[in-house]
Amino acid sequence: MISGVLTFLSIGSYAQDNNGSISALLQDPLILFYITAGFLFVVSLLVIAVALYMLQVLRHMARNAAMERAEKLGIEYKEEPSLWAKFDKWTTDAVPIEKEATVMLDHNYDGIRELDNHLPPWWKWLLYGTIIWAVFYMIAYHVTNSLPLSIQEYDNEVAYAEEQVRKLQAANPGAQIDESTVQLVTDAVALSDGKSTFNNICASCHRPDGGGDIGPNLTDQYWKHGGSIQDIFKVVKNGVPNTNMVAWGGALSPEKMQNVASYVLSLQGSNPANGKAPEGDLFVPKAEEKVASDSLKTQASL
Numbered sequence: 001m002i003s004g005v006l007t008f009l010s011i012g013s014y015a016q017d018n019n020g021s022i023s024a025l026l027q028d029p030l031i032l033f034y035i036t037a038g039f040l041f042v043v044s045l046l047v048i049a050v051a052l053y054m055l056q057v058l059r060h061m062a063r064n065a066a067m068e069r070a071e072k073l074g075i076e077y078k079e080e081p082s083l084w085a086k087f088d089k090w091t092t093d094a095v096p097i098e099k100e101a102t103v104m105l106d107h108n109y110d111g112i113r114e115l116d117n118h119l120p121p122w123w124k125w126l127l128y129g130t131i132i133w134a135v136f137y138m139i140a141y142h143v144t145n146s147l148p149l150s151i152q153e154y155d156n157e158v159a160y161a162e163e164q165v166r167k168l169q170a171a172n173p174g175a176q177i178d179e180s181t182v183q184l185v186t187d188a189v190a191l192s193d194g195k196s197t198f199n200n201i202c203a204s205c206h207r208p209d210g211g212g213d214i215g216p217n218l219t220d221q222y223w224k225h226g227g228s229i230q231d232i233f234k235v236v237k238n239g240v241p242n243t244n245m246v247a248w249g250g251a252l253s254p255e256k257m258q259n260v261a262s263y264v265l266s267l268q269g270s271n272p273a274n275g276k277a278p279e280g281d282l283f284v285p286k287a288e289e290k291v292a293s294d295s296l297k298t299q300a301s302l
């Protein structure tokens with residue numbers, strides 16, 4: 001039954017999360033489960049209501065039968081206290097009103113008098129319970145440290161999440177590459193992957209040798225958007241708005257974009273015949289980039 005309530009609550013919050021859209025809920029693969037659980041919840045409520053009613057009827061009949069029998073035998077019928085009355089007596093241990101005089105204290109404040117009832121057992125046992133719990137808590141959380149405190153629970157969860165991230169990254173290296181972490185890669189496998197990407201989709205505008213056609217010449221030192229590996233990665237990923245250079249970030253994985261950007265840089269200085277005239281500004285790579293792109297050229301010519 002509790003799970004039924006939770007299910008109802010979760011449907012409520014689920015719909016709210018999606019700005020009240022029911023369609024998102026309908027697409028949920030668990031929808032059948034939600035409906036079944038909700039249905040079972042309603043049915044169990046009905047069953048309980050009917051059972052309670054039947055119990056009531058049975059008690060009434062039993063009471064009438066007992067009264068009739070008592071009458072036949074000529075004895076006085078004394079009703080059994082109801083379950084609720086027993087429960088009430090057991091939990092509160094209060095002196096019945098007709099016997100209150102026995103626990104009445106002497107003092108009298110302008111007509112307000114005080115009864116000397118016992119502490120209600122429900123309250124007393126709750127108190128003992130909290131004391132027992134406190135001892136258990138103290139030992140488990142602060143003496144033996146066998147259960148984690150909130151801060152430890154938090155650290156555990158963070159550690160778990162970080163572990164998941166590490167696993168994901170290990171399973172899919174390169175998925176994290178973006179314009180700030182992109183590196184000029186020089187290994188032959190990556191460059192040949194970059195080359196095939198370039199020939200498949202970039203060559204139609206930049207020519208297979210990078211000499212430029214619809215798009216600019218990519219082999220000279222002049223760039224409209226910068227000539228560092230980061231700049232090129234960014235242009236490939238995001239494109240240049242309102243030009244034929246569209247964004248490839250959706251079609252190419254970050255790793256493929258890193259490879260093709262590295263391949264583009266490997267074309268630097270190849271000076272193909274009939275290359276397009278330089279466009280943009282002269283870009284002078286920083287020293288370490290120059291070393292990297294020189295090693296690229298040696299590799300590409302291998």
Ligand code: HEC
Pocket residue numbers: 197198201202203204205206214215216218222223224225226232235236240243244245246248260261264279280
């Ligand atoms: C449909 C034609 C087209 C295709 C396909 C295309 N480009 Fe471009 N590209 C252009 C145009 C046009 C520009 C110039 C944009 C501008 O005016 O700023 C450009 C600009 C660039 C630049 C910036 C050049 C500079 O001077 O800063 C790079 C780098 C580049 N493209 C690389 C690529 C790569 C890599 C691919 C393949 C993934 C590709 N392009 C595919 C048309 C294309």
